[in-house]
Amino acid sequence: MTVTLDNTDVDPARVAALTERERARLAERTRRSGELFARAGAVMPAGVPSQFQKADPWPVYVDRGDGARVWDVDGNEYADFHNGFGVMCVGHANPVIAEAVKRRMDAGTHFAAPTEGSIVVAEELRRRWGLPQWRFTNSGTESTMDAVHLARGATGKDVIVKIEGTYHGHHDAVMVSVKPPADLMGDRDRPNAVPYGLGYPSTTASQTRPVPFNDADALERLLDELEGQVAGVILEPAMMNINIVPPVDGYLQRVRELTAERGLVLIFDEVKTGAAVAAGGATELFGVTPDVVCLAKAICGGLPGGAVGMTDELGALVASGQVRQQGTFNGNPLVMAAAEATLLEVLTDEGYAKLHKLNEDLMAGCDRIISEYKLPAHTVGMGSKGCVVFSSEPIREYRDYLTKIHHDLTNLAWLYHMNNGIFMTPGEDEEWTLSVMHTDEHLKRYLEVFEMFARDVTSVD
Ligand SMILES: Cc1ncc(COP(=O)(O)O)c(C=O)c1O
Numbered sequence: 105m106t107v108t109l110d111n112t113d114v115d116p117a118r119v120a121a122l123t124e125r126e127r128a129r130l131a132e133r134t135r136r137s138g139e140l141f142a143r144a145g146a147v148m149p150a151g152v153p154s155q156f157q158k159a160d161p162w163p164v165y166v167d168r169g170d171g172a173r174v175w176d177v178d179g180n181e182y183a184d185f186h187n188g189f190g191v192m193c194v195g196h197a198n199p200v201i202a203e204a205v206k207r208r209m210d211a212g213t214h215f216a217a218p219t220e221g222s223i224v225v226a227e228e229l230r231r232r233w234g235l236p237q238w239r240f241t242n243s244g245t246e247s248t249m250d251a252v253h254l255a256r257g258a259t260g261k262d263v264i265v266k267i268e269g270t271y272h273g274h275h276d277a278v279m280v281s282v283k284p285p286a287d288l289m290g291d292r293d294r295p296n297a298v299p300y301g302l303g304y305p306s307t308t309a310s311q312t313r314p315v316p317f318n319d320a321d322a323l324e325r326l327l328d329e330l331e332g333q334v335a336g337v338i339l340e341p342a343m344m345n346i347n348i349v350p351p352v353d354g355y356l357q358r359v360r361e362l363t364a365e366r367g368l369v370l371i372f373d374e375v376k377t378g379a380a381v382a383a384g385g386a387t388e389l390f391g392v393t394p395d396v397v398c399l400a401k402a403i404c405g406g407l408p409g410g411a412v413g414m415t416d417e418l419g420a421l422v423a424s425g426q427v428r429q430q431g432t433f434n435g436n437p438l439v440m441a442a443a444e445a446t447l448l449e450v451l452t453d454e455g456y457a458k459l460h461k462l463n464e465d466l467m468a469g470c471d472r473i474i475s476e477y478k479l480p481a482h483t484v485g486m487g488s489k490g491c492v493v494f495s496s497e498p499i500r501e502y503r504d505y506l507t508k509i510h511h512d513l514t515n516l517a518w519l520y521h522m523n524n525g526i527f528m529t530p531g532e533d534e535e536w537t538l539s540v541m542h543t544d545e546h547l548k549r550y551l552e553v554f555e556m557f558a559r560d561v562t563s564v565d
Contacts, residue, residue: 114480114510114513114561114562116512118561119512119513119516119561120512122516122560122561123512123515123516123519126516126519126520126523127161127519129519129523130161130519130522130523131161133178133180133523134162134164134176134178134180135178136165136176136177136178137162137163137164137165137176137177137178138161138162140162140165140177141162141163141165151163156189159530164176164522164527165177167179168196168197169184169192169196169197170196170197171195171196171197171198171539171541172184172195172196172539172541172542172543172546173196174196174527180525181525182522182525182526182527183525183526183527183542183546183549183550184196184527184539185521185526185527185528185529185536185537185538185546185550186527186528186529186534186536186537187536187537187538187539188406189401189529189534189537190344190376190380190401190402190488190489190535190537191401191402191404191406191537192402192405192406192537192539193379193380193402193446193450193451193455193459193488193537193538193539193540194405194406194446194450194451194539194540194541195539195540195541195542196406196539196541198405198406198450198540198541200445200449200450201405201406201442201445201446201450203445204441204442204444204445204449205407205438205441205442205445207441208221208437208438208440208441209438211437212437213436213437213438214433214436214437214438215437216432216433218435219435219437219440221435221437221440221441221443221444222240222435222440224440224444224448225238225240225411225440225443225444225447226238226240226411228444228447228448229399229403229411229413229447230413232379232383232384232385232388232447233384233385233387233388233393233397233413234384234387234393235393235396235397235413235414235415236414236415236416236419237413237414237415237416237418237419237422238411238412238413238414239411239412239414239422239429239434240409240410240411240412240434240435240436240439240440241400241409241410241411241412241431241434242408242409242410242431242433242434242436242439243273243400243408243409243410244272244273244373244375244398244399244400244401244410245272245273245274245275246273246400246410246431247273247373247375247398247399247400247410247411247412248272248273248275248278248338248371248373248375248398249273249275249277249278250398250412250429251336251338251369251371251373251396251398251412252264252275252277252278252335252336252338252371253427253428253429254336254369254371254396254412254414254418254421254422254427254429255335255336255338255368255369255371255396256335256336257421257426257427258335258369258417258418258421258427259334259335259336259367259368259369260335261332261333261334261335262311262333262335263311263312263313263330263333263334263335264277264278264311264312264313264334264335264336264337264338265312265313265314265315265323265326265327265330265334265336265337265338266278266280266281266312266313266314266315266337266338266339267314267315267316267317267338267339267340267343267502268281268284268289268295268314268315268316268317268501268502268503269281269282269283269284269317269343269345269346269501269502269503269505270282270317270339270340270343270345270373270502271283271345272338272340272373272375272398273375276304276305276308277308277311277312278312278338279299279300279301279304279308280297280298280299280300280308280309280312280314281295281296281297281298281300281312281314282300283300284296284298284300284314284502285298286506289503292316292503293322293325295314295315295316296314297309297310297312297313297314298314313326313330316501316502316503317339317343317349317351317500317501317502318349318351318352318355318500318501319355319501320354320355320358320359320362323337323358323359323362324358324362327362327366327368331366334366334368335368335369336363336368336369336370336371336395336396337359337362337363337368337369337370337371338371338373339359339371339372339373340372340373340374340375340376340377340386341356341372341374341377341385341386341387341389341390341392342377342381342386342390342486343501343502344376344377344489344534344535345376345533345534346499346502346505346532346533347484347491347493347499347505347509347532347533347534347535348484348485348486348489348490348491348493348535349484349499349500349501349505350484350486351390352500356390356392357392359392360392360393360394363395369395369396369418370394370395370396371394371395371396371397371398372385372386372387372394372396372397372398373398374386374387374397374398374399375398375399375400375401375410376401376489377389377486377487377489378397378398378399378400378401378402378403379399379401379402379403379446379447379451380401380402380487380488380489380537381486381487381488381489382456382486382487383451383453383456385397385399386486389486389487395414395415395418396412396413396414396415396418397412397413397414398410398411398412399411399412399413402446402451402488402537403443403446403447404439404442404443404446405442405443405445405446405450406442407438407439407442407443408439409436409439409440409442409443412429450540451540455540456487458540459487459488459538459539459540460487460488462488462538462542462544462547463485463486463487463488463489463490463538464485465544465547466485466490466536466538466547466550466551467483467485467490469547469550469551469554470483470490470492470551470554471483473551473554473555473558474492474558476558477555477558477559477561477562478562479494479513479558479561479562480494480495480496480510480513481493481494481495481496481510481513482495482496482498484535485535488537488538488539489535489536489537489538490535490536490538491534491535491536492517492554493509493532494509494510494511494513494514494517494532495508495509495510505532509532511532513561514532515530515532516557516561517554517557518530520553520554520556520557520560521550521553521554521557524552524553524556525549525553526549526550526553536550
């Protein structure tokens, strides 16, 4: 049977057969990973340090990385477009970062007392984002947790409004309606708050309320309904965990107005966009400044760290200790050394110009293949990040992603990439991230593999 997807004849049986073939190939090519997986399962749930690394039939265990390349434990070489979930815009083993970290290593790595490095990094973040006050954290989860505390501390209210389908880390307040199943999510006009897993107090869902992305009217209705209860609104200015969903024109401006009018704290979660889509992240790109910005991932060049930027008013609550923002490793000198080198020496104006050019070229190459093979797909991208979305209609929110994306094609494309030397984020949840160490050669390889996939999937026997 042939199902017509838009202009394309894609035979589901063909997709299923190719998927089975490619799955078997992946297992065959990554046998050593399979052995490690068997060993790891005895000491780590699902054989992985973090649930996000779980994969079928097993995760590909990585041995090392250099520049834009990684090698797995079976010796397979890949051009890396996964880039550590968007952390490694600097490239692997970047000599500038390595030198800065080694220097700091020799001078002591931890004192739990401030060092000058934290001031230098905070000054650079202030320059990039325009927010005056900064504190450091150890991850994106901590950054958004601190942001929620700030919102509640500043307003004395409990409820946090978030976007349906976004992930903001794994603390209670935001583990709601992250990937709600279709049968539990309720009406679009009044989405249910669905806990993401077990282990949160039963009151959590009532204190975190979801709204659809890109719909300022829906946000306005909810804020009116919850008048007097809401502390703040947290959102990714561009959604980055259902491929990439950019904000529609005027959306962020309206969100800014609606929150400001009501005295609510507006939090931008820029854990993924920060320093990756522009020097000042999505805040710079879309020209809307929130009250709090959450950063992590790309700002520390591969070391685990994060930061929270805030207004002077919110900073005063932290300074006085009314809102507790603290941690043994906050502003750790090793992490600060990596962040300083990343922000001041690698992700410079030239670095961003290179990333943007590479990204545009890669998207243009994918667009050409999509059009030539009439694939039901389109590209979306910004800064160092982009993706092929297997839908011929634009995706504006989580519910579009559930219903409009050809999930089988997305997964098959991932298998083709992995089996042909392109290390990619799995499935339809993610995007590619480029580094300053990528070159046209890496792009060429990506496009060759994507074309091979397009040809195989659309060819008629
Ligand atoms: C948008 C966003 N916010 C927060 C987080 C949590 O960051 P971390 O994994 O560093 O805790 C993530 C992680 O992927 C994220 O994508």
